[in-house]
Amino acid sequence: MPRPLRVAIVGAGPAGIYAADALLKSDVAAEPGVSIDLFERMPAPFGLIRYGVAPDHPRIKGIVKALHQVLDKPQVRLFGNVDYGTDLHLDDLRAFYDAVIFSTGAMADRELKIPGVELDGSYGAADFASWYDGHPDVPRTWPLEAEKVAVLGVGNVALDISRILAKTADELLPTEIPPNVYEGLKANKAVEIHVFGRRGPAQAKFSPMELRELDHSPNIEVIVNPEDIDYDEGSIAERRGNKQVDMVAKTLENWAIRDVGDRPHKLFLHFFESPTEILGEDGKVVGLRTERTELDGTGNVKGTGQFTDWDVDAVYRAVGYLSDKLPKLPWDIDSGTVPDEGGRVLQENGEHFPSTYVTGWIRRGPVGLIGHTKGDANETVANLLDDFANERLQTPASPAPEAVEEFLAEREIRFTTWEGWYQLDAAEKALGEPQGRERVKIVEREDMLKASGA
Incomplete structure (x- = not known):
């Protein structure tokens, strides 16, 4: 046989x-x-x-x-x-x-080739996600001293990074975050998050549901500048041909015309701003420079030569992953x-x-x-x-x-084995049960191996 x-x-x-x-x-x-x-x-x-x-x-x-x-x-x-x-x-x-x-x-984080990426306070989104997700091979602490933060990119990863930075630690406590992440987020000083995309609302790579979830937190005020709502022929065609693109655009339009509320943490979504340099002083991030762009008729953009310096203390690069x-x-x-x-x-x-x-x-x-x-x-x-x-x-x-x-x-x-995963799964759920949480993630590799019976 x-x-x-x-x-x-x-x-x-x-x-x-x-x-x-x-x-x-x-x-x-x-x-x-x-x-x-x-x-x-x-x-x-x-x-x-x-x-x-x-x-x-x-x-x-x-x-x-x-x-x-x-x-x-x-x-x-x-x-x-x-x-x-x-x-x-x-x-x-x-x-x-x-x-x-x-x-x-x-x-890993894809490289962003602009001056200043090496500065203290310039971070890769993948590295930050590994920290708050309890990856065993990354440091247990994360510097969260910045009050004003820039996030570069308009995809779902950028939304995740922005949301984690803008929420309070207690909002995230019911999730599976490990104790070191909760303590780190409790010390987070960020109250103002700026998300930058070099193109317009019709070119954003957000999922409609993930975008709307930004507005669900009682602590996050999502703000969109009405001047950033713009479409050309290529953008209109993209909206007509893709339901998700149209839903994202409509959500952004609704946020652009509403009055700004009084939620304590402000999250700004900026479009038509292309990052050109991370500004530094004494080796640390002190700002971000962007060039204003405009649509060229096809859905792509071109630079206008108009630059803006943004007062931020940290920059997170959410421009893609790399294998x-x-x-x-x-x-x-x-x-x-x-x-x-x-x-x-x-x-x-x-x-x-x-x-x-x-x-x-x-x-x-x-x-x-x-x-x-x-x-x-x-x-x-x-x-x-x-x-x-x-x-x-x-x-x-x-x-x-x-x-x-x-x-x-x-x-x-x-x-470890599949049977070992069931043991680790049970151990994490047991850690969460006294707190009424579904699980608390075990972080250290050695602890994971022991819990898995390796």
Whole structure:
């Protein structure tokens, strides 16, 4: 009887788990069967949902329930706290598996090339999100001395950063934030947040629901300048062709015409302001310089030569995520992705890298919402299965499932399992129960490993 198709997936975030789901739903799952191992460098699964989504977004974190159903399947195993490139390498994986799918996502901040980014008080949004989400590999404290803060970018990450900075610590206490984050936010001095986008309302990348949620806090007054509500032919066409764009524009229009209220924390949404320099003094941020832009008829903008200096004490750059380069794989330095064709990794000569695939943000860059990675995974898996059907996959030397566990044991690598996640999950819920909270996130890696029974 033929053995099951053995597939390794590196990265146990949504993209990787969606790929596992696509394999489980394929015809191959019935005959000859599939055996899937997910490798994750964090002790816990779920990737950006656990360490990138703001803690006051339980609706988005609800996706975890669907991902749970995939990881509960007997054909799937989780190996957490295992770092690709350190604990195991591509040649190791090829010895155990017919195919390898990389779904390592993007957790670093994309570079913003303007003067002053190196100043004290200039921060990457991804770094800040890692702190308030309790990532085990970042510092436990965050400097929150600035009373006036600039956030660069008009996507959902910028909204998350702005909302966390503008809310009070007590507003966020019912969420899963760990004690160190609560104490840090209690000391936060920010009372004025300025969000800057270089284009107009029709070009903002906010989700309508996330934008409206800004206005739900009793402590945040959202303010939009009526002069920033402007559209050209390209913008109007974009509104007509995209319901979400139109909903965002309408929300911003309504905020622009209302009277300013008396909520204590002011959050300004600025459009047509392109950041040109972060201003510094004695190595610290003292302001932000922007150039006023105007629409050019196509929905794009051009500079006007009119500059404004904004009095801010800190700048958060929410201009996009960037993936880490993966050892032994081709790399496109400009896009920060692995070159591919339909999910098949491409070598420099244009030929497919045998038995090696990518999906999610490491494949197409950090664009789209979490759910968009599902279609990505389906395409990648379809091509993997086509290669399997046409005998284009390499044959592993040691395909037995126990060979992987023996390999990790020989190298004394402490790994967590799916059963271990249930233990960690229970431990975090137990910490939250006395406070009436759903959970309190465990932060330290060693504590996570112990709670997981590693």
